Amino acid sequence: EYATLDLDRNRRTGFPEVVYGAGKSPEQLVGIFSRLREHQELVLATRINEEQAEAVLRHWPDVRYEKEARLLIGAQKPFEPVREGYVAIVAAGTSDWPVAQEAAWTVRCFGSEARVIADVGVAGIHRLFQRLDEIRGAAVIVCIAGMEGALASVLAGLVDKPVIAVPTSVGYGANLGGIAALLSMLNSCANGVAVVNIDNGFGAGYLAGMIHRQSV
Amino acid sequence: EYATLDLDRNRRTGFPEVVYGAGKSPEQLVGIFSRLREHQELVLATRINEEQAEAVLRHWPDVRYEKEARLLIGAQKPFEPVREGYVAIVAAGTSDWPVAQEAAWTVRCFGSEARVIADVGVAGIHRLFQRLDEIRGAAVIVCIAGMEGALASVLAGLVDKPVIAVPTSVGYGANLGGIAALLSMLNSCANGVAVVNIDNGFGAGYLAGMIHRQSV
Amino acid sequence: EYATLDLDRNRRTGFPEVVYGAGKSPEQLVGIFSRLREHQELVLATRINEEQAEAVLRHWPDVRYEKEARLLIGAQKPFEPVREGYVAIVAAGTSDWPVAQEAAWTVRCFGSEARVIADVGVAGIHRLFQRLDEIRGAAVIVCIAGMEGALASVLAGLVDKPVIAVPTSVGYGANLGGIAALLSMLNSCANGVAVVNIDNGFGAGYLAGMIHRQSV
Amino acid sequence: EYATLDLDRNRRTGFPEVVYGAGKSPEQLVGIFSRLREHQELVLATRINEEQAEAVLRHWPDVRYEKEARLLIGAQKPFEPVREGYVAIVAAGTSDWPVAQEAAWTVRCFGSEARVIADVGVAGIHRLFQRLDEIRGAAVIVCIAGMEGALASVLAGLVDKPVIAVPTSVGYGANLGGIAALLSMLNSCANGVAVVNIDNGFGAGYLAGMIHRQSV
Amino acid sequence: EYATLDLDRNRRTGFPEVVYGAGKSPEQLVGIFSRLREHQELVLATRINEEQAEAVLRHWPDVRYEKEARLLIGAQKPFEPVREGYVAIVAAGTSDWPVAQEAAWTVRCFGSEARVIADVGVAGIHRLFQRLDEIRGAAVIVCIAGMEGALASVLAGLVDKPVIAVPTSVGYGANLGGIAALLSMLNSCANGVAVVNIDNGFGAGYLAGMIHRQSV
Amino acid sequence: EYATLDLDRNRRTGFPEVVYGAGKSPEQLVGIFSRLREHQELVLATRINEEQAEAVLRHWPDVRYEKEARLLIGAQKPFEPVREGYVAIVAAGTSDWPVAQEAAWTVRCFGSEARVIADVGVAGIHRLFQRLDEIRGAAVIVCIAGMEGALASVLAGLVDKPVIAVPTSVGYGANLGGIAALLSMLNSCANGVAVVNIDNGFGAGYLAGMIHRQSV
Amino acid sequence: EYATLDLDRNRRTGFPEVVYGAGKSPEQLVGIFSRLREHQELVLATRINEEQAEAVLRHWPDVRYEKEARLLIGAQKPFEPVREGYVAIVAAGTSDWPVAQEAAWTVRCFGSEARVIADVGVAGIHRLFQRLDEIRGAAVIVCIAGMEGALASVLAGLVDKPVIAVPTSVGYGANLGGIAALLSMLNSCANGVAVVNIDNGFGAGYLAGMIHRQSV
Amino acid sequence: EYATLDLDRNRRTGFPEVVYGAGKSPEQLVGIFSRLREHQELVLATRINEEQAEAVLRHWPDVRYEKEARLLIGAQKPFEPVREGYVAIVAAGTSDWPVAQEAAWTVRCFGSEARVIADVGVAGIHRLFQRLDEIRGAAVIVCIAGMEGALASVLAGLVDKPVIAVPTSVGYGANLGGIAALLSMLNSCANGVAVVNIDNGFGAGYLAGMIHRQSV
Numbered sequence A, B, C, D, E, F, G, H: 001e002y003a004t005l006d007l008d009r010n011r012r013t014g015f016p017e018v019v020y021g022a023g024k025s026p027e028q029l030v031g032i033f034s035r036l037r038e039h040q041e042l043v044l045a046t047r048i049n050e051e052q053a054e055a056v057l058r059h060w061p062d063v064r065y066e067k068e069a070r071l072l073i074g075a076q077k078p079f080e081p082v083r084e085g086y087v088a089i090v091a092a093g094t095s096d097w098p099v100a101q102e103a104a105w106t107v108r109c110f111g112s113e114a115r116v117i118a119d120v121g122v123a124g125i126h127r128l129f130q131r132l133d134e135i136r137g138a139a140v141i142v143c144i145a146g147m148e149g150a151l152a153s154v155l156a157g158l159v160d161k162p163v164i165a166v167p168t169s170v171g172y173g174a175n176l177g178g179i180a181a182l183l184s185m186l187n188s189c190a191n192g193v194a195v196v197n198i199d200n201g202f203g204a205g206y207l208a209g210m211i212h213r214q215s216v
């Protein structure tokens, strides 16, 4: 038996098991979806390519495929925020857009509102200042940046809210597939930043959703 | 002029500028302390060795030197929690104790209660289960571990609270000065974990304090 | 001559030469198979893709191709365990399944029983406890995990049997193709763990089979 | 409270909790020793320097300090092997001697006989062949080597017993503190090898003792 | 003969040979100084510790030892700028001060004015804006930062002058001795940045001096 | 909204925003081009593949696609140098040609003349000497090399002009995708060298153009 | 002009310029071949794929394409050894065969005899001993191995001839694309070994040919 | 028994066993020297510090301690070259002197003449050309360089003799303890270079001596 589902996850952590789609065959995915849907109101799967999505949608046409975010979302309720306030998803460049979408939809799965503020990286820092009030109004901030990842430090020095930083693999050469941005964010000279894995929009959205949930 | 103090920090981030002690001469440190005390109720300095501490204490005997935590704390008020709830500081081994203390005192500077639960690493995992209720009762969890850093993943799978993970440099050989634990925590299979720099108890305590502050 | 077969290997090590399939042309593979079959009861080849498998099966239809495990097995006898007890193959996630299969079939080639216990990773640790009796009943344990590889440490703290750990390349970003799990397992805070190469299910199954063989 | 002792360890794993000495103050060490001696027949501590050893011996003069191996051993019984057969500890160079001693004494703590065969590295490979019968007679082999760590592969190709390989930090430059030997051993072209952390003689002796224990 | 002096360097590059002090014995240093003084108006030596400085000053008391900058400067003329304009040396934190001094004095050796603007890192970014006019007035900008090195990108997005970036080894853990800041600066999302080696204030000052020299 | 254009960039830095083409969809690219053309005389996009180029050219046939350089250039004026002097682009091998072209065209966008001197690497160093007068005549030098990147050091020792070095990913094995040349250039024993990211011909041309612009 | 041929190379080094084929377009390759053939008796090109080979052969059908070795050889004379003695090319596994061929043909271009002794790696070390007389009879030895590269050390301990070691990228996981074998060979405990780049059969054959040429 | 001497080494390789001094206690060293002197005409020990040297010289005052080279040489004959020709030891900077001495004395132990040509690095490349005739006259060339190690490539492009390259740990920051020079030399664009470990003057001298021995 290739899968041992963790049907108790929601009770322990307040969020049901999430399927990691990478490398799973369409058959495995359908099998896992089938069983999870019996027990969970929400079935979320990450890192889903189009072939995998089609296989799942063939069985359950109501499942939502967010293609840019590479997420499959099977939910029994529409996505209405269930609490006040919002999570700001701040992204440095246009190329970070898919990771920002992954974070935003994960936040929505938590029942929170997500506002995406894209392409405000430090090469033109006034773009950040123009949106600063909106960012400061958030309960939690997700900061997404590739290349040198400087946005996280700059942002954290300007706000009084937790910053969850996501390095992305946008870049080339000495970027080392996102390691440059990762190290940058881990070494932030501004305080109040914690970091998730490279390109892990899901993980940042998850933590942001969890923090928001308990902050109100 | 070697220093440009950020006297506006408290207004922007809700916490005053903190001094990074490593590599500063005792004279520089005293100079910076002197100016900060004029403007800030709380003056916190991290990574302070005994020689540095003595130089500062000679001027201001009321400053508190937490030697294990390597912190200098100049505060005008005693450390009474100003809000309900607490932050749990969970450490894997006895060798992680100093980093745990750094995190705990930083949390206290934020006006929150910090409870340290030490030496409950996964080699004897029942030790973690014995303290699980206390951990689950916290508003935020700081998880500190060296070697392979497995504690963060295990913990995150058991709680519905944010986990801020601190890899430590405890270990040798392929530990690579804490890189093993760092990578481990960044790749947690359990969700709801974000990571700060190796041995950065201060950074984790800071973020935990900030999350706790807004959660009540 | 591109190959110098080691026909003496079985005498020295108790197991015949195994073919490393990666990068070999179908012709080379058939050539090597042909000569080994003349001298060995068992001909095992690892890392075999479908094109290579077809070339070999065209010559010897009795050879078994375990596709998930990427193994070719030419054996003159059915796979009946020749000794008491069993090897437990414990895998953290569904994505580790192919490596688990490679380990399991290698164990069987040694004449031992292999029991696969899949998807019991630490994100839902109760899944491990539910299977702990079966795991404790094994003579040797192979532990397979990607991402942060925490399962190896947790498991080793719970059993009194050797744990052979296999890091897998399951994950992304700071996983570094399995290096995160590898370092994690090498730095296990629990004792009784040794590690083989990333994705090397064959190597772990081999060592487990060898240990089991002499343990009874 | 800086320590949470795992007094249940012996029941679960067949070996009591072992103290990791690195970085512990003499006071912490004496405190931990004191409590462990109340519950355990055997108290073993690794990575002990002379200052730490003196502090412990001042309290309990019967504790044995193996200085080369950097071990403290508090045992209620003399070290007589309790089972047949032996573990061979094969070391490549004279500089690997301390790691070999650490492995040997750990094996003896398990109640097994340990035979050290030192300085038989591949630069003069006939030295290995001269001792091959004695090595082949062992139930388990620990192979210790620094620099390029080639001994592990050579040895594994010549024996039908498990080889537990220990890379050492002996070397310089591109040795990278033992990483060269570590990678070498992980990539052994000969089968039946698993690897522990750099300089981890204790870990290898532990696993060898465990394998030997169940092999008779 | 341990040294082959490059007495032709000034003719080719416009600046005489500079002595790299690290690892040279005081005798070697005195020997080299002695010969260079015969041929060069300016003798500059970098990475000089106090013992080395004393040995040189004993022979030539007119040589200037800039202790923070670790430079020895033997010059026949006082340091008066010989051209209009200035080089701005912008440093992120107080700990970057010594590297800033090394850069500043090297610029002065080139006959240019150097203005140091210290401790204006991105954690309190208004400090940078307060000094921006002065920075924008420079002909070339040297930007010095440790930890995550974000200052270089921010700065480059705000000015129309070349930015020579110097990563420093200020930081710990995942800073990797300055590699984090180095990678950050190499991956700047803002254009117009080039990078020198970690802590290489001399190299940055040299290039800045050269650019300034030809810009007027 | 996936893009927040920095229409103010030209005012601040003297050069308009440049589009980073990698990973952008043809639609995104056309959208961004469309808006930039309204505000900027020059629209430059880097890392453009043929599919992207076609999409843009379909809308604006006057845009120039430099295929080897992978640049799209939308300019309202022909490329006539607007100032005296030139930038020398010196490349080590034939394989570095595309990066040299990227640098050269970027220099031309700055209004400067670019002269490419290709395939004069150190394996046949007389080729460099044959072109040395032309190189020395330049105001700034861009030096492009893969493999071991030695050309940068050799060149810097022979000229009195700034050298902007570009490591390329030309090579294999221990070249590590250009890291060998990058480290080499950062550690140049000759002074006056600063480095940009691997394969970043654009960045080097940009800085060279900026230096040239202010040098006359 | 993309190429500056080094037509003087033969005079300086005793061997004409060799073309590095990787990344060159068929047109560039034909252009370079055309000019080199006018000046050199021997035109050698490395890392040539089939498409490139076809383009060249279409122009000069007499050029020899060694497909496994990925070499193009345009020679005016047949390959008869011009001196006594031979170079032994010793390879560890079947998968190292292409690199061995690259080395062998390069040696032949030097006018020396090359004898390939393949698949004699240390997993079955008697295979090496069986061929030892032939190896010892060589003037120079090229040793080619992937995985852990142990063969180089073993061989160097058994012969009184120079050993040029070539690590190959054969392996997976912690092999890191040949880095494991490279580090292994650089750290050889046996003396008389020097190393070339990963998979660089050409470089090793070149050096071996050069040594052989002057040894007789 | 901590040592198993390889008294047969001279017969196999033409050079007796050499002692690796690093980490050996003075007692171990004296013990090994004592036994080797009984069997070998030449006893060579590398990486010897002053304390070790004194211990050995107390027993055998005729042993020669080359302090800069950190070698102990116990030889029964004076160092007269026994063959024609010489080995050129070419070093880039003054700081590479100790490694050059280690190489030179090793060559002399082989009975060859060694000529050291120091401080002729590429920052002032005319220094190399001034000595080129002497270098070209050598039978073998050892090239020693730290920082970016460019000298090896330049040299190899100018000579028709084997170049054995030794990277040194001279440098700082992104030099990574010699890794920069090591990678540089492994990726030489000029042919005829092979590399030994960082700072391994002994290994290079050994191979050069061996090549010279057979070249005449």
Ligand SMILES: Nc1ncnc2c1ncn2[C@@H]1O[C@H](COP(=O)(O)O)[C@@H](O)[C@H]1O
Pocket (backbone or CB within 6 Å): A017, A018, A019, A020, A021, A046, A047, A200, A202, A203, B188, B189, B190, B191, C092, C093, C094, C095, C119, C123
């Ligand atoms: N994108 C993701 N990144 C990291 N972890 C994930 C991601 N998606 C799911 N997971 C977690 O990965 C664990 C293992 O997945 P599986 O291979 O599906 O058994 C699940 O329990 C999830 O909590």
Ligand SMILES: Nc1ncnc2c1ncn2[C@@H]1O[C@H](COP(=O)(O)O)[C@@H](O)[C@H]1O
Pocket (backbone or CB within 6 Å): C017, C018, C019, C020, C021, C046, C047, C200, C202, C203, D188, D189, D190, D191, G092, G093, G094, G095, G119, G121, G123
């Ligand atoms: N999957 C595997 N991983 C590691 N080693 C292997 C594997 N399969 C076979 N081997 C070993 O690799 C050695 C070299 O293989 P070959 O290239 O076939 O000569 C064989 O002797 C096997 O013992």
Ligand SMILES: Nc1ncnc2c1ncn2[C@@H]1O[C@H](COP(=O)(O)O)[C@@H](O)[C@H]1O
Pocket (backbone or CB within 6 Å): A092, A093, A094, A095, A119, A121, A123, E188, E189, E190, E191, F017, F018, F019, F020, F021, F046, F047, F200, F202, F203
């Ligand atoms: N080839 C390149 N290398 C590095 N940075 C670039 C390159 N091309 C454009 N950029 C910069 O990358 C920034 C972010 O790009 P974007 O993803 O387009 O928002 C832009 O502001 C440019 O200044």
Ligand SMILES: Nc1ncnc2c1ncn2[C@@H]1O[C@H](COP(=O)(O)O)[C@@H](O)[C@H]1O
Pocket (backbone or CB within 6 Å): F092, F093, F094, F095, F096, F119, F121, F123, G017, G018, G019, G020, G021, G046, G047, G200, G202, G203, H188, H189, H190, H191
């Ligand atoms: N396989 C190879 N590995 C390393 N260097 C090579 C190889 N083939 C040719 N070369 C060298 O690479 C240099 C640069 O090549 P090119 O890019 O052709 O100008 C040539 O001068 C050759 O000496």
Ligand SMILES: [Mg+2]
Pocket (backbone or CB within 6 Å): A093, A094, A119, F003, F004, F005
């Ligand atoms: Mg943008």
Ligand SMILES: [Mg+2]
Pocket (backbone or CB within 6 Å): B092, B093, B094, B119, D003, D004, D005
């Ligand atoms: Mg403990």
Ligand SMILES: [Mg+2]
Pocket (backbone or CB within 6 Å): A003, A004, A005, C092, C093, C094, C119
């Ligand atoms: Mg699962």
Ligand SMILES: [Mg+2]
Pocket (backbone or CB within 6 Å): D092, D093, D094, D119, H003, H004, H005
């Ligand atoms: Mg020895």
Ligand SMILES: [Mg+2]
Pocket (backbone or CB within 6 Å): B003, B004, B005, E092, E093, E094, E119
């Ligand atoms: Mg400051």
Ligand SMILES: [Mg+2]
Pocket (backbone or CB within 6 Å): F092, F093, F094, F119, G003, G004, G005
């Ligand atoms: Mg060329």
Ligand SMILES: [Mg+2]
Pocket (backbone or CB within 6 Å): C003, C004, C005, G093, G094, G119
């Ligand atoms: Mg084989």
Ligand SMILES: [Mg+2]
Pocket (backbone or CB within 6 Å): E003, E004, E005, H093, H094, H119
């Ligand atoms: Mg010099």
